[in-house]
């Protein structure tokens with residue numbers, strides 16, 4: 001086989017349909033974010049970032065940066081091994097205690113990313129619980145889908161956020177161990193699950209409830225414990241999964257739950273056992289970030305105010321965006337080529353960085369810009385964004401019909 005021409009023809013097909021991904025070469029400047037330097041063709045330009053998942057700019061927070069620097073100075077860079085072989089440290093254990101406390105659970109378990117935590121936990125539960133069935137919301141993230149697939153357990157999809165459909169599907173499963181996997185804030189539409197109803201259905205059927213709070217930890221609840229904290233439901237959920245890479249501004253993933261549940265995953269999960277632990281400095285920085293957000297709502301409040309401001313100005317300009325209860329503002333384009341073109345023009349002419357969201361991240365025909373205002377976007381940044389979008393709407397002949 002001519003491998004190289006195979007690779008090239010597949011890439012050409014992706015380009016022809018507008019779904020080829022191009023990454024911006026950015027350099028975030030501490031203290032200046034959301035302004036960042038963009039490198040292109042040997043030149044450097046200043047851009048404003050509007051699509052970061054470091055939602056609260058905690059990746060630049062003095063306490064978080066200092067914790068990482070101090071711990072690197074004290075402990076060096078890498079963990080030196082898996083948790084089993086030489087990689088465990090006081091910093092990992094302290095972070096796990098902090099996370100367990102954040103969600104009001106007995107215990108937490110760290111992974112190298114949120115993706116791996118979902119993949120490892122779901123694949124272990126599905127594979128090791130005899131005769132288990134996993135009931136997965138049809139909108140679940142790729143990391144959950146892959147974990148479920150890898151488990152080889154039977155799986156049933158239920159309609160997105162539809163707890164009545166979940167109830168029917170659970171009933172149909174009958175007397176087998178059931179695991180219900182869903183998210184709180186769905187990252188592409190920004191919609192929030194009816195968690196209370198889902199939990200009640202799980203309880204009625206004796207199912208194990210598994211929630212991904214990746215886009216909600218640090219962001220919702222008085223201490224940043226997510227939507228489950230905000231709605232007083234954390235204690236009724238068996239497993240809460242989260243990331244340290246989004247609102248907490250570092251990297252890593254975790255699960256929290258009972259002692260036995262976490263010990264079970266720790267003991268049987270290949271995705272936990274056979275990979276080098278997070279660097280201690282990462283763990284220390286994440287602990288500092290979580291602690292800060294447990295005690296401070298300043299960042300959350302400023303961020304919420306900016307989200308409201310952007311929505312208001314978009315409405316005034318007649319630019320359609322999806323209504324939801326979260327901090328994520330999807331501006332619908334509905335065409336992959338236009339979506340990429342608008343993103344390119346925003347960057348080239350306006351110094352505004354919003355990555356286009358195309359298939360397979362979202363279904364074809366629902367291509368969009370996903371805007372995530374942060375606490376440090378200024379009024380001038382917001383005005384410029386809306387002015388630019390208004391100009392582009394006319395130039396690219398995009399519908400003003402509300403999505």
Ligand SMILES: *Cc1c(COP(=O)(O)O)cnc(C)c1O
Nearest residue numbers: 113114115141143187214243245
């Ligand atoms: C980003 C994301 C993950 C993965 O988290 P990482 O820490 O980035 O690996 C998991 N679930 C959802 C819903 C996500 O959006």
